[in-house]
Amino acid sequence: xxxxxxxxxxxxxxxxxGITAFGLYVARRVKDTEGFFMGNRRFGxxxxxxxxxxxxxxxxxxxxxxxxxxxIGMAGIWYxxxxxFSTPFFWLLSPIFRRMRYTTxxxxxxxxxxxxxxxxxxxxxxxxxxxxxxxxxxxxxxxxTAISGLPEFWIIWxxxxxxxLFGVAGGLVATATTDFIQGIFIIILSFLxxxxxxxxxxxxxxxxxxxxxxxxxxxxxxELTLFSVTMLVVSGLVGIIAQPHHMAVAGSGKTEMNxxxxxxxxxxxxxxxxxxxxxxxxxxxALLAKGSLEKRELAFGVMIKMLLPPGLxxxxxxxxxxxxxxxCAAYMIAGSAxxxxxxxxxxxxxxxxxxxxxxxxxxxxxxxxxxxxxxALYMKSVVDATVHFVTAVAFxxxxxxAGVVWPRANAKGAWASILGSTTTYAVIYGWYGMRDGSxxxxxxxxxxxxxxxxxxxxxxxxxxxxxxxFALLHTPVGEEEQMERVGLKVTLD
Amino acid sequence: MMKKETExxxxxxxxxxxxxxxxxxDGHGLLLVDLLRLPRRFSFRRYRIDVLGxxxxxxxxxxxxxxxxxxxxxxx
Numbered sequence: 120x121x122x123x124x125x126x127x128x129x130x131x132x133x134x135x136x137g138i139t140a141f142g143l144y145v146a147r148r149v150k151d152t153e154g155f156f157m158g159n160r161r162f163g164x165x166x167x168x169x170x171x172x173x174x175x176x177x178x179x180x181x182x183x184x185x186x187x188x189x190x191i192g193m194a195g196i197w198y199x200x201x202x203x204f205s206t207p208f209f210w211l212l213s214p215i216f217r218r219m220r221y222t223t224x225x226x227x228x229x230x231x232x233x234x235x236x237x238x239x240x241x242x243x244x245x246x247x248x249x250x251x252x253x254x255x256x257x258x259x260x261x262x263x264t265a266i267s268g269l270p271e272f273w274i275i276w277x278x279x280x281x282x283x284l285f286g287v288a289g290g291l292v293a294t295a296t297t298d299f300i301q302g303i304f305i306i307i308l309s310f311l312x313x314x315x316x317x318x319x320x321x322x323x324x325x326x327x328x329x330x331x332x333x334x335x336x337x338x339x340x341x342e343l344t345l346f347s348v349t350m351l352v353v354s355g356l357v358g359i360i361a362q363p364h365h366m367a368v369a370g371s372g373k374t375e376m377n378x379x380x381x382x383x384x385x386x387x388x389x390x391x392x393x394x395x396x397x398x399x400x401x402x403x404x405a406l407l408a409k410g411s412l413e414k415r416e417l418a419f420g421v422m423i424k425m426l427l428p429p430g431l432x433x434x435x436x437x438x439x440x441x442x443x444x445x446x447c448a449a450y451m452i453a454g455s456a457x458x459x460x461x462x463x464x465x466x467x468x469x470x471x472x473x474x475x476x477x478x479x480x481x482x483x484x485x486x487x488x489x490x491x492x493x494x495a496l497y498m499k500s501v502v503d504a505t506v507h508f509v510t511a512v513a514f515x516x517x518x519x520x521a522g523v524v525w526p527r528a529n530a531k532g533a534w535a536s537i538l539g540s541t542t543t544y545a546v547i548y549g550w551y552g553m554r555d556g557s558x559x560x561x562x563x564x565x566x567x568x569x570x571x572x573x574x575x576x577x578x579x580x581x582x583x584x585x586x587x588x589f590a591l592l593h594t595p596v597g598e599e600e601q602m603e604r605v606g607l608k609v610t611l612d
Numbered sequence: 613m614m615k616k617e618t619e620x621x622x623x624x625x626x627x628x629x630x631x632x633x634x635x636x637x638d639g640h641g642l643l644l645v646d647l648l649r650l651p652r653r654f655s656f657r658r659y660r661i662d663v664l665g666x667x668x669x670x671x672x673x674x675x676x677x678x679x680x681x682x683x684x685x686x687x688x
Contacts, residue, residue, distance in 0.1 A: 193680075193684050196680065200680075203673055203676065203677070204673065206669060206672075206673065207666055207669030207670050207672075207673060208644075209669075210662070210665040210666050210668075210669045211642065211643055211644050211662055211665075211666060212644065214640075214642060215642060215644060215645065218642075322687060323686040323687025323688075324687035325687075326687060327687050327688050332688075335684040335685075335688070336684075337680070337681065337684075375640070376661075379661075379665060383665070383669055384672075387669075387672050387676065390676050391676060391679070394676075394679065394680050394683060397680075398683065523644060523645060524644060524645070524647045524648060525648060526623070526624040526626055526627050527624075527626060579626050582626070582627070582628050583628075585624075585626060585627045585628075586627055586628040586629075586630060589623050589624070589627050589630055589645075590630035590631060592642065592645045593621075593623065593630055593631075593632075593633055593636060593642075593645070594630075594631060594633055595633060595635045595636065595640050597635075598631075598633055598634070598635060601618055601631035601632075601633065602630075602631055604618045604631070605618050605620070605631055607630075607631075
């Protein structure tokens, strides 16, 4: 009835029971909000690598890259390799996140610029978290439906219930600890199909015999041209700093070195996995005639069903569930931290006990997830949502880069940048319908110009605000005494 | 007991002096934070960890790109 053998079902159930039990066991150690949201900033190098790999690696990425590579060839890899040139910058950025000592990126906007920008970013980030969760759930549910034949509606509900239970109970400690296991599953997901596929088509030489040479080019003649790839790379670099979950992912290490190694090399492993996803797309193109799939994103699920023996199909579904649980739980917790600390605690109930905020954090986690669930249920296209995500975070990334690099950047400049780039995008993309990369280039140019010009023409932020912010950036963790000695606040209230 | 003096530094014309970090002087300086002052301030000793790690990361980028290209050439 499900299209799955008993062995497949046993593998899936064993995985789900095991991972949930482990999460609940770890959750017993979570007693306060710092532990729930930031893992008490005690993650070692291996845990940081695992966390960076799994929160940044999602089943819908694999599905998107495999689908694009099936359609346009190896160039489809750029839907994820757009971040490969940003990855060395993670080495430089992670100690910045660590030294800021903030829990959320909204803290950055509030402390560096203004309260209004902090609030605006909180709402923006909560929306992004819900959107992202919707994309993840929808992408995984589509693939599992293609494999198992089970109704997508029930898969969406089932997956959501699972990661809510997991994340609400354990917080970041639980999700990050189980990421060790999830990381292994992700690598399995990326490379499991390839040997079976190569055997079916007669190895790499068979692959070349069946496909046109241009399918192996890293630059495509349509969709992902050199210009559009360049713009994706630039947008990836600009936006990477403003992605809402990165404050927790990059800043929760025990030391600056742990943060650097974890974030940078966790993402390098992901870039390696991407090669596996693209190769899967090429194998699909060699095995199936072009146009034989209703949607190209079905390529990954169809290959699983066609190539893998019983038991391994179950393992693959478990691997997809692993990525959904790891990513969605991390996004849910980060969104909950934003709501609890940046909106509820600051503006609604400033002086409650920590246990109260923990309760609110858990309730907010569930509420944000319901938003993600609704988006998954009503979302039309995962691909459009992904492009929308990349664009939006890039526009918010412009003032954030300016705020770190340039003391003169101020709140008025930041607002001008966000509004200027968003408006330009609306005109270019919405009105003129540009899709070739220009819809990213011009808004970014306007955004950078606006933050520079408006900040020059208006007064800088107060000396006290700038002193506190840049003192944090120049004070490594462990040297707080220096700041306190001259009367500077080290952490937020 | 004598109170310990905190050494201060100036990072910008519009930012009041902030405490000087011994760790920053000894390799933990941040390239991006000091980006606009680098022509006057750069020294390998101050930014050692940033510089070495950044170079190593670019080597990894090149290796991964080469691996991706090499895989497409197997069997061609």
